[in-house]
Structure formats: structure tokens, C-alpha cells
Amino acid sequence: MLTSIWQAVRRAVRPFAAAVVTALLGVVLLSGWLDAVDWPASGGWVRAHLPALAFFAVAFAFAVQGIGRVVRADRPARSRPVGLSWWVVVLAAAIVVVAVTGATEWLLAEADHATDRGAARVDAIKTGLGVGAGTAGIFALLLAVRRQIHQEHTAADTVLDATEKRVTELYTKAADQLGSGNAAVRLAGLYALARLADNHADQAETVLNVICAYLRMPHGRLSPEVSDRHESELQEAQVRLTAQRILGDRLQRFSQNPTWGGQVDLTGAHVAGIDLDFAGLSYARLDGATLIRASLQYADLSSASLVEADLSHAKLTRADLEDADLTDANLAHADLQGADLTDAKLTRADFTGARLPDGMEFRNGLVVRT
Incomplete structure (x- = not known):
């Protein structure tokens, strides 16, 4: 309840403040206070102190901007211009x-000192109206700039929507x-997915996950030595x-252009002979996974689950196998020279005939340091 009341008060503050300011301006105009102002003297003072006043105006603008950001800190950011607020129109x-x-x-007041007082007053009124027209023209120009910015945002959104739609269609196909x-x-389809991910x-x-899922799907163990297999199996290979x-x-x-990333998931996949040299497989x-005769030289397999x-x-x-989990893995006759096995889990791993890094040997089913 209190939250709703507070929100209603916050929504009413700005219109109420605008109404008060507008009413005060009307009171000033009706009271004739402006008649008591020595406009020539005021104009001379402003001209004499114009540079300093300009700096004060800039400082005031920055202060207002800072206060506005503090007030709007808890509000969601706006990504594009919204409708013109009515209080802006009133203020203008x-x-x-x-x-x-x-x-x-x-x-x-200046015309009162002229020789032809009547003509001078007429010219003064015309000039004053011209000043009003010029001021209104400035606001019209700002409004035109805002409209142009809005149109550019709309055009950018249209292009983005079209691009997203085209990407979705390409991926689906x-x-x-x-x-x-x-x-x-x-x-x-594979080449189309690869091109989509590259661009x-x-x-x-997403494409990486799709290709990994395709490789995880069950299939026959294919080998070039088998001669009696079906044509479809050879094609699938x-x-x-x-x-x-x-x-x-x-x-x-x-x-040079690494564009693919993400966690590789080839759980249970049969990818014998796959070439993943220098691959990022952290x-x-x-x-x-069946990785018989796979090439993983210089691959980053840190913290990988094998x-x-x-x-x-x-x-x-x-290869970098730091913190990798090689529990029950079969590494028979694998070449691990120069590999980093720091903190790797090697429980029941088979290194029979494997070429281990310098300072390590496989004895009685255990990897030991020499």
C-alpha cells in the first residue's frame, strides 16, 4: 500500500512542479514586476559578464544532468527515444x-529614448516577436533532430529484425x-552451419552444440578395412x-580468427582419428568418448572430463591436461611426451606402452615419478 502511494506521489511531483513554475511566471507577468527592471542596465551587465555566465550555464546543465541520473538510477535504461513529455512542451x-x-x-524601454518614439516602439514590438519566432525555431530544430534520431533508431531496429529473421531461417534450414x-x-547442412557460425x-x-550432438548420436563402428558395408554407412562416415x-x-x-567458443560435449561420441591439434577443449x-588415434597435440584439455x-x-x-579427470581412461600406447599432467586424476587409467612425460613411468598399473 505504502509503495503504491509513494509511486503515485513520485508521478505527481513533476507535473505539480511544472504547474507551480508556470503559475509563478504568470504572476510575474501580471504583477508588472518586469516593468521595474532596468533592462538597458541589465543588458549591459549581461554583455559585460557573458563569458562567465556561459560557464555558469554549462555547470548548471551538468548539475541538472547529474541529478537526473541519480533520480533515474533505479529505473530501467531506455534504449531509444520515447514519446515527447508534455512538460517539455510547457517548458518550451x-x-x-x-x-x-x-x-x-x-x-x-530603449525606444522611449528615440526621437520618433512611436515608430521605435513599433519596431521594438516587431523585433521582440522576431526573438520569439527565433526561439521557437530553435525548439523546432531540436524537435527535428530528435525526430531524425528516432527514425535512425527505427531503421536500425528494422535492419536488426531482418538480420535476426534471416539468421533464424538459415539456422532452421x-x-x-x-x-x-x-x-x-x-x-x-554442416557447411551451412559452419558458415553461419563464422559470419x-x-x-x-549453438552451432558447436548442434555438431557435437550430431557426433554423439549412435552409429556403427566404421573402418576402411571393412569391404562389405552398405553404401549408406560409407556416406555417413x-x-x-x-x-x-x-x-x-x-x-x-x-x-588468426577464433570465432568459435563454448564447452565441447562429445560424451560417448565415436570420433576415432579426429584432429584436434591446438584445440581449446578446457x-x-x-x-x-572413443578417441582412438586422435591427434590432440598442444590441445588445451585442462579440467576436461575424460x-x-x-x-x-x-x-x-x-597437451595441457592439468586438473583433467582421466579416471578409468585407456591411454595405452598414447604419446604424452611433454604433456602437463599436474593434478590430473589418473585413478585406474591404463598407460600400458604409453610414452609419458619426462620424469614419469607407468609401473604396476600406477603412474609414478622417477
Whole structure:
């Protein structure tokens, strides 16, 4: 209840303040206080102190801006101009009235000292109205600038919406192609996804997840030595090899244009022979993955999960395996020369015939330091 009352009071403060200021201006004009002002003397003083007054005006503008930001600190930021507030219109009208009145009064006071007093007063009124027209023109110019900014924002939003729509259509079409029964269509879908991720960095992680999910799907164990397999299986093998090459090319840490990122999840995937040299695989999930003869040289596998992964005959030269979990992993005959196994979990890992880093040996089922 109190919150609602406070919000209502806050909404009423600004209109009430504008009404009070406008009423005070009317009282000033009706009371004739402006007639008592020595406008010529005031004008001379303003001209003499114009530079200092300009600095004070700038300081006042910054102060108002700072106060406004403090007041609006708890409000959601506005990303684009909103409708023109009515109090701005009232304030602009009041400024125009004050400008016309002040200029006219000052010019009429000057006209009283002219030889032809009547003609001078007429000219003074015309000039005062001209000052009002000029002041109103300034506000009209500001309004035109604001309208232009709004139109530019609208155009930018239109382009953004069109781009997002096109990206969504491309992604949907490519994803549909991956589900095709035709291997050539699936290949086209993979390349379309890769191109989409290359051109739109915000889609790279999504595309990475889709390709990893495709490689995780179950399939037959394919090998070039088998001669009696079906044509469809051979074609699927080529599709998967293409997916592996796309990952290997895009995940290189030292690529000149690294656009792909995100956590790699190849849990249980059969990706024998995959080339992931220099790949960024930190915190990757590779539990139960078949990585036989995989090339992971200089790969970043820090904190990766490789529980029960098959890395037999894999090349892990100078790979970063710090804090990696290799519990029950098969690393038989793997090449780990120069690899960093600091704090790696090696419980029940099989390093039979593996080439371990200098200062480490595999004895009686355990890795020991020599």
C-alpha cells in the first residue's frame, strides 16, 4: 500500500512542479514586476559578464544532468527515444513567452529614448516577436533532430529484425538438412552451419552444440578395412569425418580468427582419428568418448572430463591436461611426451606402452615419478 502511494506521489511531483513554475511566471507577468527592471542596465551587465555566465550555464546543465541520473538510477535504461513529455512542451512555451516578453520590454524601454518614439516602439514590438519566432525555431530544430534520431533508431531496429529473421531461417534450414536421409544434404547442412557460425559469432556456440550432438548420436563402428558395408554407412562416415574436420578447424586456440567458443560435449561420441591439434577443449566433456588415434597435440584439455575415454594410440604431445579427470581412461600406447599432467586424476587409467612425460613411468598399473 505504502509503495503504491509513494509511486503515485513520485508521478505527481513533476507535473505539480511544472504547474507551480508556470503559475509563478504568470504572476510575474501580471504583477508588472518586469516593468521595474532596468533592462538597458541589465543588458549591459549581461554583455559585460557573458563569458562567465556561459560557464555558469554549462555547470548548471551538468548539475541538472547529474541529478537526473541519480533520480533515474533505479529505473530501467531506455534504449531509444520515447514519446515527447508534455512538460517539455510547457517548458518550451514558457521559455518562448519569457524571451518575447523580456526582449520586448527591453526594446520598448530603449525606444522611449528615440526621437520618433512611436515608430521605435513599433519596431521594438516587431523585433521582440522576431526573438520569439527565433526561439521557437530553435525548439523546432531540436524537435527535428530528435525526430531524425528516432527514425535512425527505427531503421536500425528494422535492419536488426531482418538480420535476426534471416539468421533464424538459415539456422532452421541447415538444422533440417542434418536430419535428411541424403548424405549430400547432410553435408550441405554442416557447411551451412559452419558458415553461419563464422559470419555470426553469437551463433557459434549453438552451432558447436548442434555438431557435437550430431557426433554423439549412435552409429556403427566404421573402418576402411571393412569391404562389405552398405553404401549408406560409407556416406555417413564421410559426413561424420566432415563434422570432425569442421570442429578441428574452428576450435584451434591460436587461429588468426577464433570465432568459435563454448564447452565441447562429445560424451560417448565415436570420433576415432579426429584432429584436434591446438584445440581449446578446457572443461570439455569427453566421458566415454572413443578417441582412438586422435591427434590432440598442444590441445588445451585442462579440467576436461575424460572418464572412461578411449585414447589408445592418441597423440597428446605437449597437451595441457592439468586438473583433467582421466579416471578409468585407456591411454595405452598414447604419446604424452611433454604433456602437463599436474593434478590430473589418473585413478585406474591404463598407460600400458604409453610414452609419458619426462620424469614419469607407468609401473604396476600406477603412474609414478622417477
